[in-house]
């Protein structure tokens with residue numbers, strides 16, 4: 001069976017207008033960078049000390065050697081595309097690439113960088129917006145023209161939306177082409193699998209704590225079914241699993257210093273994932289409201305993030321609403337409380 005390449009897939013779509021042709025060339029540039037990053041990751045330690053710490057971001061997050069290399073590769077690839085403004089997790093401020101370009105692109109060049117030296121899956125996330133001036137990257141996620149990520153796992157995958165469903169392409173190493181593997185990924189509406197870093201339990205608010213306690217109680221608790229935990233510590237890998245078999249991912253705000261709004265970044269992590277989720281009939285919120293409606297105030301803004309199977313994301317919003325109405329641990333959250341019915 002012949003599968004369409006990424007280029008084939010975008011060709012028909014991009015005939016409609018010049019902006020679409022620009023989006024297609026930015027996506028192809030990102031796929032080219034992804035192919036190079038994939039080679040580097042496959043070599044691992046043979047390519048150098050990729051996990052060495054180079055420095056620290058203003059908020060204390062470390063910056064590894066490979067964070068810097070992937071940032072350079074992505075920026076270089078996009079400088080050949082009609083991208084006017086480029087923002088990255090790895091640079092304080094957005095930079096101008098092609099002043100005549102029509103697009104603004106925000107990226108997390110390497111998501112999951114705590115996993116570099118463990119031979120686990122990592123990825124590159126991107127969000128493509130219309131260029132409307134210096135504040136282009138502060139448009140809401142609803143303004144995204146395209147979004148996606150490259151996943152460097154046993155297979156190198158490109159997960160993409162241009163607003164017409166969520167597609168998955170797999171890198172064919174023999175030809176170097178990304179081939180269509182899934183025309184319309186769909187997130188199952190219901191699930192019994194959740195992803196959260198449970199080492200932070202004592203810092204969570206009451207709504208998140210109750211939600212997870214109810215999952216942990218399994219068939220003996222108010223949910224009446226057993227749940228499974230999965231946490232890769234590479235959000236992209238968790239997104240991919242959720243696209244394939246459902247699930248819910250949570251990185252809530254918590255009481256640790258600097259974590260009031262969680263860990264994930266709105267512009268280049270939460271927004272592209274939320275766009276992919278909505279296009280796959282899943283959902284993404286900050287625990288209460290849709291991620292895509294939040295107006296970013298700055299490029300590196302953090303946001304609490306909950307995404308995946310619709311029924312679970314909605315349930316978590318309900319726990320938050322009820323906890324807000326009764327801030328103290330209340331009978332509502334008790335063993336036989338209403339919320340747990």
Ligand SMILES: O=P(O)(O)OC[C@H]1O[C@](O)(COP(=O)(O)O)[C@@H](O)[C@@H]1O
Nearest residue numbers: 108110111112113114197233234235
């Ligand atoms: O180490 P923690 O707190 O569990 O956080 C893991 C989460 O942070 C991230 O690594 C953040 O992304 P970066 O690696 O790009 O900083 C996510 O991929 C992942 O889900």
Ligand SMILES: [Mg+2]
Nearest residue numbers: 108110111112
């Ligand atoms: Mg990241």
Ligand SMILES: [Mg+2]
Nearest residue numbers: 089108110111
């Ligand atoms: Mg990163």
